[in-house]
Amino acid sequence: MSGLLRRLFAPRWKHPDPDVRRQAVARLAPSRDDQRRALEQLALDPDPGVRQAALVHLEDPEHLLALYRDDDASPELRQQLVALLAGRRGQHDLTTRTALVERIEDPELLNELALQGDNQQLRFAALARLEREEDLIRQACDNGIAAVRHAAAARVESETGLSRLAHEARRDRQVARKARERLNRLKADAASLAAARERREALLEKLEQHASNPWEPLYAGRFRHLMREWTKLEDLPNAQQERRYQEACLRCRKVIGDHEAQEHAREADHRQRESADQIRESLIEALEESLDALHQGDRLTDQDIASLRAQKRLLATRWQALSDQHLADEALRERYDRALVAYESIAQARVRLDERAEAIEQALKDGDDERLKALVEACRWPQGLAPTPLLQRARTRLAADTVREDNDLNARLSRFVEELDDLERLLESGAFKGASRLYQRLRQQAEQLPQAPLQPHQARLKHLAARLAELRDWRGFVAGPKRDQLCIAIEELADDSATAEAELDRRHRQLVKEWKALGDAAANREQSIRFRAASDRIHERLAPWRERQQAERQQNLKARESLCEQLETLLEQPDHAANPDALREIRDRSREQWRRFAPVPREQAESVGRRFGRIRHDLQALIDRRAGEIAEAKRDLIEQTRELLARDMPATKRADQAKALQHRWRELGRAPKGEEQALWREFRSLCDDIFASREAARDDQAQRNRAQLDAMQALIDRLDSWHPTSSREANVLDEAVHEATALEPLPSGRRSEGMRRRWSGIVRARRERLARLSLAEEAERWQTIRPLLNAHLQADDRRLAGGPAEQIPLPQDLSLPSTLRQAHERRNTARQSGPEVTVEERLARLRAHLSLLVGGPVNQRDDPLRLAIQVERLNDNLGQQASRAEELHQILAGLLANGPMPAKLWEREVGEFDRMLASLAELPPP
Structure with missing residues (x-):
């Protein structure tokens, strides 16, 4: 009962029946707030009719926008909003509607407003709210305002969107053309970016390959060149490429740093060598001074001999230590040899004198001068050396009568x-x-x-x-x-059992050296005995260690002798094409091995050291000889490079030959150290000039290519904007084709291919338009000759009625080509000969020919004529098809010459001719 009462007393706009609700809409006034709210509820009613009726009374777009929901908005509400905001309904001003459009989010509603808006500003506001590319393409293709189409097309950015726009924008050719241009630019930019990435990747691979190569004279210069090329690239590298670049640079810098460290080591080695030579020279000078002092003195005592022997042992020890590090210079080694020979002569003379000392004493005591003289001569005392006291007494006795100067x-x-x-x-x-x-x-x-x-x-x-x-x-x-x-x-050192043998031996030698350096100063027997006893204890302790040292020295001696034999074998059969760098490496490694095989027995150290020194000298001479040959070969390469620079030839070919010369330069190896840098600087300067000329030539060629492409682009744009209106403008196209031929060949590339395709399309389109214009102009000639043809038809009718054969004169104001003049004369001549049976056949043939030219359907009865016409067209032109304008001209001439023509026959066919010629006379769109 309560539900019935609610239905009885409820408002009619809430009735369950949709028809009742739709009728109740007419009684609601939107000016009242409660009824307006009822209308708004009805605008969302499930029934479409109720919604449509309610929306008719709601003309406030702001309230309708409050009801509008993008996901489930009704079509009626959307149509009402579009009608109100587009200005088809209501009296809302443009500013209010534009402000409301700027609040809309629904793309479908915005698309409709952009297409149907009554004002360009309103359409622009709706277009600005559109974000999807598909909506922009739709507006660019279908919008009725050109400015809106262009604005929408300008916001299309993707390659797919531009491609669609170029194919679908048939309403606006400018939009399609700009889309094609932007698409071409986008493709060109993508191709340029891909090419730049390929160049960067190729350069990065070169840099990584260079980082894995060993050092050579061109290494640092190439590394700097690759770094400059990297910075010149316009595109930005990605994170991986940047990381690879930095790692390759680090490896290259490490190679360069290692080489510089090796150079510093060589310089340090050179300084050490000079220092060793100075020390050797000072040692030799000290020994020479001692030998000179013995020759300048009056007597040679046992102390002088002991001091000389100690000095010689010290000199030999230090000389050997220095020789283990660096070989002696040849001149110093000769001085050292001469000093040793002088020492050996003194030592041997002393030994001989000691062996005969007792005999000399006995001869002096016995007064046996002959025996004394024989003994003195047997001693073979060196000339100029101070004699010992015994020898002096013997000489004095033998030469007492000859020493006058002393008296x-x-x-x-x-x-x-x-x-x-x-x-x-x-x-x-x-x-x-x-x-x-x-x-x-x-x-x-x-x-x-x-x-x-x-x-x-x-x-x-x-x-x-x-x-x-x-x-x-x-x-x-x-x-x-x-x-x-x-x-x-x-004594403390002798009692110290914790000291290692090597340190014990070093300290013991140092103490003995300091003891001997004191000489006889403050010398006493007790201290001498103490010192000698402690020294003997140390000697006993070091005896096993010295035996091991001696065995190790023997092994080192054998290793040094084996090394010398290997090097001597190498020097006996040298390779004349050997790389000096390989020989230098052999020299350095042999020196390292020589140092590692140390120490050696003192007795053989000097002889094996001299042997290794001679080998090193010969090996260095071989290296210098090969390096000199390489220096000469590199001078030849420099001369070839200088001749190549002066030769008149293409810069690219010259650069390729310079690269080949650089490859040969690297294969040769290194010249002597002082000459290598000078030769390399000269060679690199010449190569830089060659490559600079190549870059200049490339820049000039690139500039010419750009100018050529710009000229071709300007010609394409000019011809694209030219739309002929008469066939007499064909010379403009011929001149443009001649200009394009003069610009050929274009530089290779995507841009050139695109230009050629676009140029071919434009030329083909303009030729087709000129041909169509020529055909239309020829078709318009039909109306020009129509009065003359009518005059012929009237004369034909009178002739066929039995009248005289009249001659139709050519009007003075009518200008006809020679072909039509001849057809006019043939028509007058045919009228004199009387009616012909073939007039109807020729007319049907002309009709079928014209139907083929128009491209329309041909009657079934005209199929034989169509085939015959096609065969004649092929035979008459020998495979070269005549233009449609020429064929139409022939058809007009045939119509004018075909007579005498019965009136009924002409009236039956003239409508078809007029229709087909009128279709041909239509001008093509610009």
């Missing part, structure tokens, strides 16, 4: 004074040993000289003796504590 008092005094000066200089320099020996000799001479002439020099001799004693006391004062310290140190 000469003045000469002896002069010599005494000179030696006093020498003694003073030795004391000033602190040379105690030399001064002591010279003082002893001066005392002996003073005893032998008369006292009277010696009296003026006695005071000076005493003064120098006092200075010598002072120097001896000072040495003793310093040497005494030093000897105590050395004894304590060597």
Whole structure:
């Protein structure tokens, strides 16, 4: 009961019956708020009729937009909104409608407003809210306002969208043309980007390949060139390419850094070699000075021989140590050899003298001068060497009668004074040993000289003796504590069992050296015994270690001798085409192995060292010879490069030949160090000039290519914007074709191919338009000759009725081609001969021919005529089809010449002719 009451008393617009609700809509006034809300509810009613009736009364688009939902909006609501916002309904101003359009989000509604809006500004507002490319393409193709179409087309960016726009925008050729242009530019940009990426990838592969190559003179220059090429690329690398580039650069810099480190090491080695040579020279000078001192002295004592032997052993040890590091110079080695020969002669003479010392003493005692002379000669004492006291006594006895100069008092005094000066200089320099020996000799001479002439020099001799004693006391004062310290140190070292053998031997040698350096200063027997006992204990302790050292030295000696044999085998059969770098590597590795095989026995160290030195010298000579040959070959390459630079030839070909020369340069190897850099700088300068000329030629060619392409593009744009209106404008097309032929050949590339395709299409379209214009102009001639044809038809009718054969004159104001004039004459002549049976056949043939030309359907009865016409067209033109305008001209001439024509026949056919000629006379669109 309650539901019935609700239905009875409820408003009619809420009735369950849709028809009742639709009728109730008419009673609702939108001016009242409650009824307007009812209308808004009815606008969302499930029944379409109710919705349509309610929406008719709602004309406020703002309220309708509040009801509009994009997902489930009704078609009626959408149509009402479009009608109100587009201006077809209501009286809303443009500003309000535009503001409402800017709030809409539904693409379908915006598309409708952009297509149906009554104002361009409103359409632009709707277009601005569209985002999907499909909607923009629709507006660019279907919108009725050109500005809106162009604005929508300008927002299409993708290649697919532009392709669709170029094919679907048939309403606006400008939109299609711009879409094609943008599509071509997009493809060209994509191709250019792909090419740039390929160039970057190829350059990156070159850089990575270069990073894996070993160092050579062109390495750093190529690395800098690749870096410059990388920075010149216009596109940006991705993260992976940038990472690969940085890693390759790091590897290249490492190769360059390693080479620089090797160069620094070589320079350090050179400095060490110079330092070693200086040390060797100082050692040789010291030994030579000692040998000279022995020759300049009066007597040779046992202390002098012991000092000389110690100095020689020290020299040999240091010389060997330096030779293990660096080979001696040839001149220094010769000086060293001469000094050793002089030392050996003295040592051997001393040995021979010691062997005969007892016999000489006995001969002196017995007074046997002959035996004494034989013994002295058997000693073979070196010439100029100071004799020993024993030998001096023997010589004095044998040559007592020949020594006159020594008995000469003045000469002896002069010599005494000179030696006093020498003694003073030795004391000033602190040379105690030399001064002591010279003082002893001066005392002996003073005893032998008369006292009277010696009296003026006695005071000076005493003064120098006092200075010598002072120097001896000072040495003793310093040497005494030093000897105590050395004894304590060597005893502590002998008792120290924790010290390694090598360190023990080094410290023991240092202490012995310091002990010997003290000489006889503050010397006493007790300290000597202590020091010698501790030294013997150390010797006993080091005996096993020294045996192991000796065995190791023997192994090292064998290894050095084997190395020398290998190098000698290499030098006996040298390869004349050997690479100096490989020989340098052999030299460096052999030197490293030589240093590793150290130490060697002292007795053989000198001989094997000399052998290795000679081998190194010969190997270096071979390297220098090969490097000199390479330097000469590189000079030839430089001359070839200079001739190539001066030769008149294409820059690209010259650059290719320069690359071949560079390849040969790398294969040759390195010239001598000083010459290599100079030759390389000269060669690289010439190559840089060649490549610079190639780049300049490329730039010039690229500029010419751009100018050629720009000229072709301008010609294409000019011909594309030209739309002929008469067939007489064909010369414009011929001139354009001639210009295009003059611009050929175009540079290879995508742009050139696109230009050729576009040019071919434009030329084909313009030729077709000119042909169509020529056909239309020929068809319009039908109306020009129509009065003349009518006059002929009237004369034909009178002739066929039995009248006289009239001659129709050609009007003065009618200008006809010669073909039509001849047809006019043939028509007059045919009228004189009377009626012909073939007139109807020729007319049917002309009708069928014209139907073929128009392209329309041909009657079934005209099929034989159509086939015959096609065969004649092929035969008459020998395979070269005549133009449609020429065929139409022939048809008009045939119509004018065909007579005499019965009136009924003409009236039956003239309508068809008029229709077909009128279709041909229609001008094509621009």
